[in-house]
Amino acid sequence: MTSFLPPAERIWWKVPVGRQELIWIAIALTWCIIMFLMMPIWHVYGKQNLSTEAYQTTPAKFGAKVEEMVSQYKVGEEAGVPIVEPPVGSDVYMLGRLWQWYPVLKLKKDQEYRLHLSSMDWQHGWSLQPDNINLQIVPGYDMVLKITPDKAGEYGVVCNEYCGIGHHTMVGKIYVEE
Amino acid sequence: MAEFRECPDSGFYFHKSAESLMKINAVTGVVALLVAGLLAIGVILTRWQEVHWLPADKFYMVLTGHGINALIFWIIFFEMAILHFAASTLLRCRLATPRWAWAGYFLMLIGAIMNNVAVFSGNSSVMMTSYVPMQAEPHFYLGLILFAVGALIQVFVFFGTLVVAQQEKTYEGSVPLVTFGAITAAIIAVFTIASGAIILIPTFLWSIGYISHIDAEMYRVIWWGLGHSSQQINVSAHVSVWYLLAGILFGAKPMSEKVSRFAFLLYIFFLQLASAHHILVDPGISTEWKIFNTSYAMYLAVLASMIHGLTVPGAIEVAQRKKGLTKGLYEWLRKAPWGNPVFSGMFISLVTFGFIGGITGVVMGTEQINLIIHNTIYVPAHFHATVVTGTTLAFMALTYLLIPVLFRRQMILPWVAKMQPYVFGGGMTIMILFMLGAGTLGVSRRHWDMDFAGALMAFEYPAIAYTLMAVGAIGGLLGILGGGMYLLVTVGSLLFGKKLEPSAGFLESFVGKALDPSVYSVKKPDLLAMAPKEEEEHTSGFEAPGTFGLAMLLLVTFVVYYFINWKYLASVWPLG
Ligand code: HEM
Ligand SMILES: [Cu+2]
Ligand SMILES: [Cu+2]
Numbered sequence: 071m072t073s074f075l076p077p078a079e080r081i082w083w084k085v086p087v088g089r090q091e092l093i094w095i096a097i098a099l100t101w102c103i104i105m106f107l108m109m110p111i112w113h114v115y116g117k118q119n120l121s122t123e124a125y126q127t128t129p130a131k132f133g134a135k136v137e138e139m140v141s142q143y144k145v146g147e148e149a150g151v152p153i154v155e156p157p158v159g160s161d162v163y164m165l166g167r168l169w170q171w172y173p174v175l176k177l178k179k180d181q182e183y184r185l186h187l188s189s190m191d192w193q194h195g196w197s198l199q200p201d202n203i204n205l206q207i208v209p210g211y212d213m214v215l216k217i218t219p220d221k222a223g224e225y226g227v228v229c230n231e232y233c234g235i236g237h238h239t240m241v242g243k244i245y246v247e248e
Numbered sequence: 249m250a251e252f253r254e255c256p257d258s259g260f261y262f263h264k265s266a267e268s269l270m271k272i273n274a275v276t277g278v279v280a281l282l283v284a285g286l287l288a289i290g291v292i293l294t295r296w297q298e299v300h301w302l303p304a305d306k307f308y309m310v311l312t313g314h315g316i317n318a319l320i321f322w323i324i325f326f327e328m329a330i331l332h333f334a335a336s337t338l339l340r341c342r343l344a345t346p347r348w349a350w351a352g353y354f355l356m357l358i359g360a361i362m363n364n365v366a367v368f369s370g371n372s373s374v375m376m377t378s379y380v381p382m383q384a385e386p387h388f389y390l391g392l393i394l395f396a397v398g399a400l401i402q403v404f405v406f407f408g409t410l411v412v413a414q415q416e417k418t419y420e421g422s423v424p425l426v427t428f429g430a431i432t433a434a435i436i437a438v439f440t441i442a443s444g445a446i447i448l449i450p451t452f453l454w455s456i457g458y459i460s461h462i463d464a465e466m467y468r469v470i471w472w473g474l475g476h477s478s479q480q481i482n483v484s485a486h487v488s489v490w491y492l493l494a495g496i497l498f499g500a501k502p503m504s505e506k507v508s509r510f511a512f513l514l515y516i517f518f519l520q521l522a523s524a525h526h527i528l529v530d531p532g533i534s535t536e537w538k539i540f541n542t543s544y545a546m547y548l549a550v551l552a553s554m555i556h557g558l559t560v561p562g563a564i565e566v567a568q569r570k571k572g573l574t575k576g577l578y579e580w581l582r583k584a585p586w587g588n589p590v591f592s593g594m595f596i597s598l599v600t601f602g603f604i605g606g607i608t609g610v611v612m613g614t615e616q617i618n619l620i621i622h623n624t625i626y627v628p629a630h631f632h633a634t635v636v637t638g639t640t641l642a643f644m645a646l647t648y649l650l651i652p653v654l655f656r657r658q659m660i661l662p663w664v665a666k667m668q669p670y671v672f673g674g675g676m677t678i679m680i681l682f683m684l685g686a687g688t689l690g691v692s693r694r695h696w697d698m699d700f701a702g703a704l705m706a707f708e709y710p711a712i713a714y715t716l717m718a719v720g721a722i723g724g725l726l727g728i729l730g731g732g733m734y735l736l737v738t739v740g741s742l743l744f745g746k747k748l749e750p751s752a753g754f755l756e757s758f759v760g761k762a763l764d765p766s767v768y769s770v771k772k773p774d775l776l777a778m779a780p781k782e783e784e785e786h787t788s789g790f791e792a793p794g795t796f797g798l799a800m801l802l803l804v805t806f807v808v809y810y811f812i813n814w815k816y817l818a819s820v821w822p823l824g
Contacts, residue, residue: 077779083506091562094554098551105610105810208530211465232375238701241704
């Protein structure tokens with residue numbers, strides 16, 4: 071009856087703790103430490119780590135860089151959106167805006183690229199499907215990550231941060247070729 | 249003047265003003281839950297792709313209203329009732345400054361109504377997170393600000409009541425564990441509301457044109473100082489409710505006051521820092537900070553929850569074994585009062601919170617694993633296990649106790665009440681599990697159309713994702729039915745339940761109608777004495793072996809599921 075009554079012992083903090091609780095606390099703490107260690111370990115041995123490279127930018131500045139890439143490496147068009155095939159290892163750009171991912175990228179399998187992502191207006195969610203990599207795209211920030219597409223195929227980029235009434239129409243494309 | 253009544257059934261003393269405030273806060277909360285539940289019908293029948301009921305604009309409006317009414321208004325109003333109960337009733341103390349408490353309540357009410365008006369006018373479908381630069385109408389933010397200020401005032405009345413109790417020496421020794429947990433919740437609430445003010449006030453000023461720009465990333469970092477720690481208020485509050493119900497139902501005594509209180513303290517020290525797991529895939533957040541924040545800060549809070557997860561059922565087990573239910577590991581559990589919704593609700597809350605809410609939360613809060621989960625439907629599935637089958641169900645269980653004790657009504661339709669925790673908990677668990685699955689396949693949250701109708705480019709989710717969403721939706725409908733059963737029983741009992749004497753009446757107690765003086769007949773309750781000392785029984789083995797078994801099961805599930813997710817992560821594109 072003591073959970074809602076004052077503790078039976080005035081000096082309750084001196085009452086020894088039972089063995090069972092101590093063992094459980096030790097086990098739980100050990101597990102917490104293992105989970106903690108997994109994160110740095112993955113930074114060393116794992117391959118999926120988010121870079122922290124990011125720059126403040128503006129929609130105008132970022133948009134200009136995207137256009138520059140598009141004008142240099144455009145290889146076609148899909149549904150009115152340019153398809154761009156930038157050189158391996160280069161800086162590639164994709165922007166989110168109401169309600170489009172722009173442009174479509176064509177990448178080579180197992181090659182590394184520096185992908186820049188930003189938003190022109192509201193926040194968006196860059197959700198690469200079906201691989202299932204999800205990033206938050208925030209206006210004013212140019213987020214840079216090194217990606218190495220390791221499976222050839224056609225990928226959808228779904229927007230998974232709510233961005234208004236056309237949110238569900240915001241689908242982009244990335245092609246990965248052998 | 250005599251201002252207290254003693255409840256003949258429970259032995260609790262209710263102070264007149266505190267009683268009115270508990271009732272009004274709880275009832276207002278339940279109204280918010282009703283609104284949220286009705287909106288949930290729209291949400292679930294739209295996300296069930298084969299039904300796809302609402303048009304896009306209505307869906308987003310309804311989803312915004314659902315999230316805010318459920319998570320903010322229902323839970324926080326109800327928590328105010330719990331705070332007053334934990335201070336005034338449990339400590340047998342008069343409520344400090346009832347007028348201020350009422351002012352706080354009305355501010356919350358005005359704020360909640362104002363915010364709902366903004367949402368249902370259709371121009372504030374910004375979701376409860378209201379990420380800038382998407383803009384809602386000014387009264388959307390103003391409503392939330394007023395609500396927060398009102399809540400803060402009531403929290404201070406709670407602290408004031410604790411001070412009064414101490415000065416007037418209404419209790420002996422230290423405050424009870426349940427009150428201690430409530431204090432934890434209240435301290436975290438102060439921090440939370442401060443973060444909320446820091447971000448929502450500028451956002452409000454921005455919406456009326458006084459500030460030209462708010463940095464979207466800064467908004468996210470500070471907003472989650474509010475959004476994350478507010479969830480810790482809920483955890484502290486419902487853990488306190490677990491302890492309370494275990495005590496009332498079984499006479500269970502905490503296995504160790506020290507351990508349980510220490511675990512609550514961990515919440516205060518660490519939970520509020522742990523907001524980084526909401527921004528793990530945001531641009532430019534440093535790795536060290538993310539790791540520090542999710543491990544040191546979050547895991548020590550997780551440790552605290554794992555401790556409560558052992559000590560709450562452990563206390564029940566010890567109490568049951570004392571009553572002679574000692575056969576095997578689980579006789580104490582098998583012979584628990586499963587037909588009593590106070591118990592079944594509390595126990596389902598405990599299990600789903602720990603096994604589903606806790607594990608999925610830690611997994612998706614891992615720095616790298618978040619990459620495969622962020623903003624998928626996995627996220628709402630996770631927090632329905634924490635705030636719905638966890639917090640909400642714990643509060644529902646508490647309500648069944650409060651109907652006779654606080655509201656002095658006999659519960660109507662006891663068989664409905666008996667089934668309610670199973671229907672609600674079971675339905676929601678189905679929804680949660682299947683939506684966790686759909687999220688793992690990448691299905692997006694806050695998304696009107698899995699088919700992307702009208703998109704320039706096509707993408708198709710695998711067929712199984714549709715099945716998972718459909719089964720999840722059926723579970724959700726069951727959950728809504730369970731919610732309806734709760735409302736039927738509670739509202740019905742308040743209106744039509746047989747009056748228990750002595751009763752303060754519901755309306756009378758807060759519209760100032762003359763009260764029957766015979767109800768509040770106690771001038772000053774007796775001193776709240778320390779719990780009776782119990783004889784130490786020295787056993788060399790475990791006091792609660794069954795609970796330990798359950799805890800190990802949790803651990804094994806946790807470990808396996810955790811590493812499965814690393815494996816899944818390892819299969820996606822390398823990035824760095
Ligand atoms: C009773 C049955 C309920 C059902 C069937 C239900 C269903 C759902 C679903 C399917 C979503 C996700 C929609 C999406 O992201 O596309 C959602 C969102 C949400 N629900 Fe519930 N829910 C219920 C009750 C509750 C309760 C009791 C709470 C809080 C205590 C709650 C809090 C929320 C919140 C905060 C969101 C997120 C809204 C947002 O993304 O801004 N729900 N609900
Ligand atoms: Cu978008
Ligand atoms: Cu979007």
